[in-house]
Amino acid sequence: MAGAGAGFELAELADMEVDGLTPDEIEVAKLAGQVYLRFKALPQAHPSDLGELAFHVHAIGRILFARAAIRAHPEHWTFK
Numbered sequence: 001m002a003g004a005g006a007g008f009e010l011a012e013l014a015d016m017e018v019d020g021l022t023p024d025e026i027e028v029a030k031l032a033g034q035v036y037l038r039f040k041a042l043p044q045a046h047p048s049d050l051g052e053l054a055f056h057v058h059a060i061g062r063i064l065f066a067r068a069a070i071r072a073h074p075e076h077w078t079f080k
C-alpha cells in the first residue's frame with residue numbers, strides 16, 4: 001500500500017534514525033507523514049484542512065517522542 005495513489009514511498013518521507021525510537025515507532029511516524037502527503041494530494045474542500053491535519057500529524061510525533069522519553073527516564077513518570 002505504500003505509495004498507492006500518490007506515488008509516495010515511505011523511504012521518500014525521511015531517512016529516520018532517531019535514538020530512542022523503536023523501528024516500529026519510526027514506521028508509525030513515517031505512516032503519519034504519508035497520511036499528510038496523501039491527503040495533501042486530494043482536492044481540498046476547506047482551507048483549514050491541511051493545517052488541521054498537520055497539527056494532528058505533529059501530535060502523533062509528540063506522542064512517539066514522549067514514549068522514548070518515558071523509556072529513557074522512567075523515574076520521572078508515574079502512571080496509575
